[in-house]
Amino acid sequence: MTNPPETVEYDNATGGWGSLRGMGSTALGEKSTPGALETLRSQNKTGGFMCTSCAWGKPKHPHAFEFCENGAKATLWELTTHRCTPEFFAKHSVTELRGWSDHDLEHEGRLTHPMRYDAASDHYVLCGWEEAFSAIGAELEAIDPKSAIFYASGRASLETSYLYALFARLYGHNNLPDSSNMCHETTSVTLNSLIGSPVGTCVLDDFVQCDAIFFFGQNTGTNSPRFLHPLQKAVERGCKVVTFNPIREKGLIEFVNPQRPTQMLTGNGTQISCQYLQVRAGGDIAAIMGLCKYVLAEDARRGGTLIDRAFIAEHCLGFEAFRAKADATTWDRIEQESGLSRADIEEAGRVYVEAERVIGVYGMGLTQHVHGFENIAMLVNLLLMRGHIGRPGAGICPVRGHSNVQGQRTVGISEKPELVPLDKFAEQFDFDPPRDKGMTTVEVCEGVLDGSVQAFIGLGGNFLRAIPDQARIEPAWEQMRLTVQIATKLNRGHLFNGKIAYLLPCLGRSEEDMQAGGPQTVTIEDSFSHIHASIGHRKPASEHLKSEMAIVAGIAKATLPPNPKVRWDEWTADYSLVRDLIAETYHEEFHDMNARIFEPGGFYRGNGARERIWKTESGKAQFTAPDMLAATDVADDDGRYRLVTVRSNDQFNTTIYGYSDRLRGIExxxxxxxxxxxxxxxxxxxxxxxxxxTGDAGDSHVRRIDGLEIIPFDLPDGTIVGYYPELNPLIALHHHDRHSKTPASKAVPVRIEPSAR
Structure with missing residues (x-):
């Protein structure tokens, strides 16, 4: 498994000394506080601090160091000694700061004081908390609630997320998009429709029992490196790993475990994938159809002994229509659309049919397509064929990219009112919640462009940098009446402001959250539907910071009329009272929440599909027959390429820690x-x-990025790759999954032209 000699690549394995050097580089650059090492020792352990990076599970029996390179970087980045003070903002205008890089903006350090944007001077100026709350509340009172957006990034706790969603509905809207809208909303829509669960069915123990793992579009080495530990153990006991990805990512090729002295000394790593198939961008539907076609043929050859017909008869609908579609699909079309040979697909199919228990793992390589729904639906088809959903050691496993992004949806951050127990909210808090559908991320952007969105509150994140079509939306953003950003560090999204704008600094999750009732604990949900307590112990970066909970409560109190059942001050003083509310609203999943949050490995909130209880319209799991084999709706043409946007090894979402994409050999x-x-x-x-x-989306808008350097890389024909978020302006707003409206950041139609500079 080596790259062509003329292409750029990384010569070593994932992990190893390179991982340690990467952490060390961030620590030196941020001059992290002395307590950072102590925080890392307790990271992702019961009674400790839960990482703000990826949402990978936290085991009952953690390693001595239960953090990865990216998780350590996130913690060191948060615990920097650099400070972004009022003096900094007095020195630099907002217009000037727009010329700074993403890295340099955040590298300036932690925000220390609440700030108000002064349009006359084009500077942020110091303000008081009560001044900010009062002004924000007055503006929200003056507009139609349905013109306001309450956005949430994945880092906010379950407690804050629950109250944020309550605030939105008390105020009068369901406009609660979150970062899931940009990545895994396709998962929520597809899985909920087909198996009755908006999340994956696996838990960590399944990786101890599985016989084969099939990966689609998920870069473990960069996006969830702690996953490499159970993968390594699985391979060593004989589990087969087959990977489908346009890019040969080192994390699924070879791993040197930094916690194994022998591997560190010898450099001899564990080979992860037994087969690595470089499917063309947008070709996964075809590739999985090929797998299914092979399994059906092999079942016929073996006298009908492979397909789990008893499971299908009892638990599924639509199998015959799906089988007819597979039979009618030719291998020529499968090879053409997938970019893979029949022989390679059949070799992968042999691993599938010989395995007793199979897990299907995927990431945004499946979700962020125009036909992302069909991508995931085809993987569901593959797993249902042999009963690989709803039993130990098997299942479907979407890997979430942001801590607690799944949990926020669980406790009410959703624009879809049918997914939220509104009748229960009405009973608990004595009000009539809005029942109309709120806005997704794409719809928010459309509303900003047409002027119907008048206010935006951002609970963390970097919304304006993460969205598509940035060049169109940034100028329109400034026409809003109110923008409020709650953040730990400065980012580009804070440099485009409404007529009235506030930048409100909050505590980081690693910092002590001291309220009137004493130090507070928060909770988060991982990718496996387990709930974990997180306790910060570090001294806050500034005495002027407030917790996310206190900021949400402060704005809500200034906006809403009094309600005796809505006790913002009490809830802010004691977060356990909020957990009692969560347990009351979502009793089946969160009963006795306060008593369970410190269970080793987290407490499991359950998953009906894992128990083969299908909460679908039909009460059964659903096979589907796709109408297409390509996940893009833009036809191939001479000179048109399919662009895949990716993160580097030195970033997390829009946060750029540095300029070393070590695992791809790019520096x-x-x-x-x-x-x-x-x-x-x-x-x-x-x-x-x-x-x-240049974008080639087929509309009238010009989308162009100049000055990009050509680097030869091992990729399928017609597939090119560049970094997120720099290339986001090439993605048309209308280029999104047809069902979930998740922006299609994969297989983006573009052309290459001589650079203007």
Whole structure:
């Protein structure tokens, strides 16, 4: 498994000394506080602090160091000694700061004081908390609630998320998009429709029992490195790992475990994938159809002994229509759309049919497509064929990319009123909740463009940097009446402001949250539906910081009329009272919440599909027959490429820790285009050449990014790769999954042109 000699690559395994050097580089650059090492020792352990990076599970029996390179970087980045003070804002205008890089903005350090944007001077100026709350409340009172957006990033706790959702509905809207809208909303919509669960069915113990793991579009080494530990153990006991991904990512090729002295000394790692298939961008539907077609043929050859017909008869609908579709689909079309050979797909199919228990793992390589629903639905088909959903050691496993993004949806952060127990809210808090559908991320952007959105409150995150079509939306953003950003560090999203704008600094999760009732504990949910307590112990970066909970309560009190059943001050003083509310609202999943939050490994809130209880319209799991084999709706054409946007090894979401994409062999640069040598030759391109990418979405808007450097890389024909969020302006707002409206950041239609600069 080596790359062509003329392409760039990383010569070593994932993990190892490179991982330690990556952590060390961040620690030195941020000059992290002395207590950072103590925080890392307790990270992701019962009674400790839960990482703000990925949502991978926290085991009952943790390693001595239960953190990965990216998790450590997130903690060190938060516990920096750098400070972004009022003096900094007095020195630099907002317009000037727009010219700074994403890295440099956040590297300036932790925000220390509440700030108000002064349009006359184009500077943020110091303000008081009560001044900010009062002004924000007055503006919210003056507008139609349905023109306001309450956005939430994944880092906010379950307690804060629950109250934020309550605030929105007491105020009068369901406009509660969150970062899931940009990544795994396709998962929530697809799985809920087909198996009656909006989340995956696996738990950590399943990886101890499985015989095969099939990966689709998930970069473990960069996005969830702690996953490498159970993967390594699974491979060592004989489990087969088969990977489908356009990019050969080191995390699914070889791993040197930093906690194994022998591997560290010898450099001899564990080979992870037994087969790595570089499917073309948007070709997963075809690739999985090929797997299914092979399984059906092999079942016929073996006299009908492979397909779990008893399971299908009792638990499923739609199998015959799906089988007819597979039979009618030719191998020529499968090879053409997937970019893979029949022989390679059948070799992967042999691993599937010989395995007793199979887990299907996927990431945004499946969700962020125009036909992302069909991508995931095909994986569901593959697993249902042999009964691999609803039994130990098997299941479907979407890997969430942000801590607690799944949990926020669980406790009410949703624009879909049918997913929230509104009748229970009405009973608990004596009000009539709004019943109309709220806005998704895409609809928020459309509302900003047409002027119907008048206010935006951001509970963390970097919304304006993470969305598609940035060049169109940034100017329109400034026409809003009110923007409020709750954050720990400065980012580009804070540099575009409404007529009235506030930047409110909050505590980080690693910091002590001291309220009137004493130090507080918060909770988060991981990808496996387990709930964990998190306790911060570090001294806050500034005495002027407030917790996210206190900020949400402060704005709510200034906005809403008094309600004797809504006790913001009491809830802020004692978060356990909020957990009691969560347990009352969601009793089946969160009963006795306060008594269970310190269970080792977290307490499991349950999953009906795991027990083969299908909470679908029909009461059964659903096979589907796709109408397409490509996950894009833009036809191939001479000179048109399918762009895949990715994160580097030195970033988390829009946070750029540095400029080392070590695991791809790229250093010191982010304005790049990765392309295979054959495509370079056909287009007359040379290594290091500067080019422009232009969007080819078929509408009237011009989308162009100049000054990108060509780098030869091992990729399928017609597939090119560049970094998120720098290339987001090339993604058309209408280029999204047809069912969930998740922006399609994969297989983006673009063309390569000579650079303007």
């Amino acid at each position: 010191g640069k982010r304005n790049i285009v990765l392309i295979n040598p054959a495509d370079m030759a056909r287009a007359g391109l040379t290594e290091g050449q500067r080019v422009s990418l």
